[in-house]
Amino acid sequence: MIEVRSLHKRFGDHTALKDVDLDVARGEVVVVIGPSGSGKSTLCRCLNRLETPDSGVIRFDGADLPAEGRALARLRADVGMVFQSFNLFQHKTVLENLTLAPTRVRGTSRAEAERNARELLDRVGIGEQADKLPAQLSGGQQQRAAIARALAMRPKAMLFDEPTSALDPEMVGEVLDVMTGLARDGMTMVVVTHEMGFARQVADRVVFMADGEVVETGEPSAFFDSPPRTGPGTSWPRSSATSGTAVILRRAGHGAPPEKG
Numbered sequence: 001m002i003e004v005r006s007l008h009k010r011f012g013d014h015t016a017l018k019d020v021d022l023d024v025a026r027g028e029v030v031v032v033i034g035p036s037g038s039g040k041s042t043l044c045r046c047l048n049r050l051e052t053p054d055s056g057v058i059r060f061d062g063a064d065l066p067a068e069g070r071a072l073a074r075l076r077a078d079v080g081m082v083f084q085s086f087n088l089f090q091h092k093t094v095l096e097n098l099t100l101a102p103t104r105v106r107g108t109s110r111a112e113a114e115r116n117a118r119e120l121l122d123r124v125g126i127g128e129q130a131d132k133l134p135a136q137l138s139g140g141q142q143q144r145a146a147i148a149r150a151l152a153m154r155p156k157a158m159l160f161d162e163p164t165s166a167l168d169p170e171m172v173g174e175v176l177d178v179m180t181g182l183a184r185d186g187m188t189m190v191v192v193t194h195e196m197g198f199a200r201q202v203a204d205r206v207v208f209m210a211d212g213e214v215v216e217t218g219e220p221s222a223f224f225d226s227p228p229r230t231g232p233g234t235s236w237p238r239s240s241a242t243s244g245t246a247v248i249l250r251r252a253g254h255g256a257p258p259e260k261g
């Protein structure tokens with residue numbers, strides 16, 4: 001579904017992506033991990049052309065990624081993106097946030113867009129929040145609304161760039177649960193995250209980036225073969241997630257991960 005070959009991206013004299021190859025099959029969940037500044041966001045942004053690569057090939061669903069124009073707009077509609085900051089339209093209700101693009105870009109009727117939107121809001125567990133403004137929702141609810149908004153376009157694939165890292169810890173689980181449900185339903189997903197529990201349980205493949213390169217890729221079990229279990233819970237606490245990254249960093253021949261800044 002997504003094919004990346006020899007992707008290069010520079011910002012001035014800084015090379016953010018060096019010769020990156022990546023394949024994501026239909027229905028596959030690929031988790032991208034790596035230290036700050038390793039190029040994870042840049043890769044995501046290149047995948048739907050929020051950033052223009054300097055060289056390399058990106059193919060989506062068998063076709064080269066369009067550079068501009070209508071074809072690019074269509075691609076953006078086919079690839080849903082969810083960011084760390086929820087990016088909801090603050091002056092519109094949650095329901096309106098979900099119906100805007102389908103009615104304007106897809107030409108869906110208002111009635112159908114609303115029906116679909118309410119269904120999606122129910123699916124992410126915030127059906128009762130439909131008529132509120134984003135500011136009246138908690139962070140976790142806003143991020144679930146942002147996921148529902150992306151899904152309202154019926155995308156073929158979803159990109160998540162650290163969707164839980166701006167959330168209070170108690171709200172991380174509810175967002176990861178929605179993403180896990182999506183993955184189980186067969187959505188093709190690329191997920192940049194520090195949530196190692198999610199990576200271990202949901203990813204088909206983990207890609208580890210450092211200094212703009214993919215330095216290791218493999219099944220989660222290979223990355224997390226002896227995870228530090230601290231209790232009966234399903235996800236690791238943040239401290240364990242960090243040490244998990246450190247193990248991989250050592251294996252990949254890099255030093256300790258820099259502090260997140």
Ligand SMILES: Nc1ncnc2c1ncn2[C@@H]1O[C@H](COP(=O)(O)OP(=O)(O)OP(=O)(O)O)[C@@H](O)[C@H]1O
Pocket residue numbers: 011012014015016034035036037038039040041042043261
């Ligand atoms: N628009 C830009 N202009 C200049 N440099 C940039 C730009 N975007 C990213 N960079 C640089 O490219 C490198 C990769 O950045 P990127 O945001 O992709 O890293 P990241 O892996 O997502 O990091 P983090 O975990 O902190 O989000 C960094 O050194 C960053 O400073």
Ligand SMILES: [Mg+2]
Pocket residue numbers: 040041042161
């Ligand atoms: Mg980033």
